[in-house]
Amino acid sequence: MKWVTRDHLHMDRVASPWLIRRFIDAAAEFSFVPFGNEGTPPPDAIPFGIPGVELGSHDANGSTFRKLMRKYRLDDPALEMLAGIIESGIVHVFSQIDHGHTDVAALKFPEGIGLDALSQGMMYASSGDLDNIEKSLVLYDALYAFCRAKLIERARPDLAKLPPPKQWDAIKAELAKSGRG
Numbered sequence: 001m002k003w004v005t006r007d008h009l010h011m012d013r014v015a016s017p018w019l020i021r022r023f024i025d026a027a028a029e030f031s032f033v034p035f036g037n038e039g040t041p042p043p044d045a046i047p048f049g050i051p052g053v054e055l056g057s058h059d060a061n062g063s064t065f066r067k068l069m070r071k072y073r074l075d076d077p078a079l080e081m082l083a084g085i086i087e088s089g090i091v092h093v094f095s096q097i098d099h100g101h102t103d104v105a106a107l108k109f110p111e112g113i114g115l116d117a118l119s120q121g122m123m124y125a126s127s128g129d130l131d132n133i134e135k136s137l138v139l140y141d142a143l144y145a146f147c148r149a150k151l152i153e154r155a156r157p158d159l160a161k162l163p164p165p166k167q168w169d170a171i172k173a174e175l176a177k178s179g180r181g
Contacts, residue, residue, distance in 0.1 A: 001025050001027075001028060001029070001045075001046060002028075002029045002030075002031065002042070002044055002045035002046070003017070003020060003025075003028050003029065003030050003031070003045055003046050003047075003048060004030070004031045004032065004033060004041045004042055004045035004046070004047050004048075004050070005017075005030070005032060005033075005047070005048050005049040005050060005064075006032065006033055006034070006035045006036075006038060006049060006050055006057075007032035007033065007034055007035050007129050008035050008123070008129070009032075009123070009129045009132050009133065010093075010119050010120065010123060011086060011089050011090065011093070011115060011116060011119040012049065012057070012058055012063045012064050012065055012086055012089075012090060013048075013049040013057075013064060014119060014122070014132060014133060014136045014140075015063075015065045015082070015086050015140055016048055016049055016055075016064045016065050016068055017030055017133045018133075018136065018137055018140035018141075019065055019068050019069070019074070019079070019140075020048075020068065021137065022140075022141075022144075023072070023074055023079075024068065024072050024074075030129075030130065030133060031045060032129050033050070038050045038051065038052075041053070048064050048067075048068065049064040054067075054071070055067045055068055055071065058087070058090050062083070062087065063083060063086050063087050063090060065082070065083050065086050066083045066086075066087070069083060077151055078144055078147040078148040078151055079144070079147075081109070081147040081150065081151070082140075082143060082144055082147050084108050084109045085109040085111045085112050085115055085143065085147070086112065086115065087108075087109075087112070088107040088108055088109040088110065088111070088112025088113075088115075089112030089113065089115040089116045089119070090112070091106075091107060091112065092107065092112050092113045092116050093116055111143075111146075115143070118139055119136075122135055122136050122139070145175060148175055148178070149171045149175060152171050152174045152175070153171065156174070159171060
């Protein structure tokens with residue numbers, strides 16, 4: 001399928017193509033309309049991260065990432081955690097714009113601040129939006145693995161008693177057992 005979003009991808013609009021490729025449409029093709037001049041997206045593509053469309057940009061109903069999860073019924077606790085990290089990153093971005101600082105203690109997932117830094121850096125390190133998506137896939141694969149590992153740690157508090165290398169190996173083994181490892 002063809003998908004379309006605004007150009008100059010950042011955080012939510014990079015995470016969403018990752019989600020699409022990994023869980024919805026492995027052969028997805030992405031195109032871009034100019035930011036601020038979205039007009040009418042191409043009729044042969046599914047629009048996302050564009051104001052006014054079903055899978056619109058982040059708003060009171062959540063991030064584009066979360067809207068994709070709902071529409072495609074992706075019920076995965078690690079994806080839920082990842083959506084929370086993305087949304088904390090969005091709060092951070094707007095806190096910086098509005099106030100010049102972020103109340104880290106108020107964020108549900110302070111990892112969102114780091115995600116914003118990585119997303120901005122990837123924008124600068126990429127030759128364009130498609131390159132940004134391709135280079136960012138590994139970042140979101142790693143963040144998804146992090147979320148899955150955190151859920152394993154919650155379910156298996158005994159792992160915290162192991163020395164770090166043994167703990168990491170045990171978590172890695174659990175991830176491998178559950179797939180997508």
